[in-house]
Amino acid sequence: MTIQAVTSTVFTYETDKVKDSDGHTHPGPLRTTKGALLTIACEDGTAGHVIASPADVGEDLLAAFVRPVLEGADPLRHEKLWYELYKWQRGSGGRLTDRVLCAVELALWDLIGKRLGQPVWKLVGGYHDKILAYGSTMCGDDIENGLKTPEDYGRFAEWLVSERGYKAVKLHTWMPPIPGAPDVRMDYKACAAVREAVGPDIPLMLDPNHWYSRQDTLWLGKRLEELGFLWMEEPMEEASISSYQWLSSNLALNILGPESMAGKHWTRAEWAAKGACDMIRTGVWDVGGIGPSLKCARVAESFGMSCEVHGTGAGNLAVCAAIQNTTYYERGLLHPFVDYDRPPAYLRRIDDEMDRDGYVHMRDEAGLGQDIDHDYIEANRVA
Numbered sequence: 275m276t277i278q279a280v281t282s283t284v285f286t287y288e289t290d291k292v293k294d295s296d297g298h299t300h301p302g303p304l305r306t307t308k309g310a311l312l313t314i315a316c317e318d319g320t321a322g323h324v325i326a327s328p329a330d331v332g333e334d335l336l337a338a339f340v341r342p343v344l345e346g347a348d349p350l351r352h353e354k355l356w357y358e359l360y361k362w363q364r365g366s367g368g369r370l371t372d373r374v375l376c377a378v379e380l381a382l383w384d385l386i387g388k389r390l391g392q393p394v395w396k397l398v399g400g401y402h403d404k405i406l407a408y409g410s411t412m413c414g415d416d417i418e419n420g421l422k423t424p425e426d427y428g429r430f431a432e433w434l435v436s437e438r439g440y441k442a443v444k445l446h447t448w449m450p451p452i453p454g455a456p457d458v459r460m461d462y463k464a465c466a467a468v469r470e471a472v473g474p475d476i477p478l479m480l481d482p483n484h485w486y487s488r489q490d491t492l493w494l495g496k497r498l499e500e501l502g503f504l505w506m507e508e509p510m511e512e513a514s515i516s517s518y519q520w521l522s523s524n525l526a527l528n529i530l531g532p533e534s535m536a537g538k539h540w541t542r543a544e545w546a547a548k549g550a551c552d553m554i555r556t557g558v559w560d561v562g563g564i565g566p567s568l569k570c571a572r573v574a575e576s577f578g579m580s581c582e583v584h585g586t587g588a589g590n591l592a593v594c595a596a597i598q599n600t601t602y603y604e605r606g607l608l609h610p611f612v613d614y615d616r617p618p619a620y621l622r623r624i625d626d627e628m629d630r631d632g633y634v635h636m637r638d639e640a641g642l643g644q645d646i647d648h649d650y651i652e653a654n655r656v657a
Contacts, residue, residue: 275316275389277344280378282331283311284656287619290612295451298413301420301611309620311651314344314381322349322385323646324589325620326377339370340378349385356565372538372562379563380589380642387641394643395636398564399596404633407626408479409440410586410606414448414455414464420610424460428467430610435472441632442504442602443468444479456483458494469501477504484508484534488517495525505530505553505582518550528552533584538562539569546577556593557584564593571597588625588642595636603634619654622647 287309292302310328315321343358356379363370387394411430414421421427427445434440447464448455461482468478480503482494491509498506505528510517512535522529530553535541538561545551554577556570567583571593574581580599583590586606594603605626608614617624622645626634637643 275318275320275348275350277314277347277349278317279313279315280336280341280344281313281315282328282333282336283313283651284308284328285311285620285651285654286656287650287654289618296449298446298449299607300412300415301417301609308656309618311620311646311648312377312381314349314378314385316349316385316389320385320389322381322383322388322641323644324377324380324384324642325644325646326380327373330371330373330377335369335374339366339374344378344382349382349389352379352382352386353565355382356563360562372536373559375562376559376589379565380558383564383589383592384641384644391640393592393636393638394564394641395592395595398568398592401598402595402636404635405591405594405600405603406441406632407605407628407634408442408444408477408602409434409438409608410444410481410604411446412607412609412612413446414452416452417611424463424467426610427464428471430608431468432471433610434608435476439628439630439632440605442477442479443472444481444604444606446481446607447483449483456486458482458486458490461494462497465498465501465503474502478502479504479530480506482506482509484511486510488520491521492524495521495527499525499527504528507531507555508533515545515548515550518545519548522549522552530582531555533557533560538566539573542570543573546573546579552579554579554581555584556581558587558589558593560584564589564596567593568596571599575599586626588644591626591634591636592642605634617645620647620650621645 289307290304310326310331312324312331339362383394431443447461486509507530512532529551531551533555542554554574556567571581583594628634
């Protein structure tokens, strides 16, 4: 079996979410946007697919880097193919990002799973067949009755726990361009309101502004300790590993990282070895796929640390299922005005359906388990 073709199909769909000038997602008016379907197909007709951003699977990238590596290759040799793509990164002028690597590797894993008749989560480890999800909020906004005030956060968190069944909640608080943001004291008020709303036994986490000073971060961390928070992630520039060594040495609160810092599992190993964090962060779109995410988890395991997976979707869910040393699956982003459980038009069902007890159950379908509506994509493809 060899790979015969690598193609990308761009299509349109409607969404009720928008991004602000700093890239944060909020509810918005219904609008038309674009997605892409990456397909890796073999000569026997077996094909793997993944939904990605059009920018990550553009024809220029496929022609320059992906097809020369994949076409004619054995898809089961996924580690070799990943390394051949990775070695192109240095000379790509920044074009071959980790997100491109991730999209290609996810489609490759989907192909492998379908060829072998097995779900990917079992092929890469299969430790969990279900996992608790935490409700991960959108960033704060200025929408009335949305996430505008600490009281809004408290009401929404109480609904997530009592009505929807989440057993843990993570806050993303206010960030620019929201007026007055960032402000550690406003962040603290939101965290305190949520703790009061859900009680003392629900684990809570915080992902605040990413460029606080050491002094502001330490002040906020001390307040989170008083509130009994489980962890805080990325409150400062992650390129400054010494700042995180200093922070971890001055707080009992767990520091989770790094998230956005480049370097895949190699960077995570440095953070663990140098005491810059208490828990390791990974995520398929952050480190280049399932393979390097699993390596991050092994690094964390070697240091007796948990590895918490960043972001939603089938790839991250497969990683959560595969490894022993993780706590939750991140489900979101959530907002009072967004129906997370309604699938987008290109999916027949969402990747991570959750039961009333807060568990996401793994699917037994071969491949990644995405229920893609290929008829919709074909009918709405962009020429």
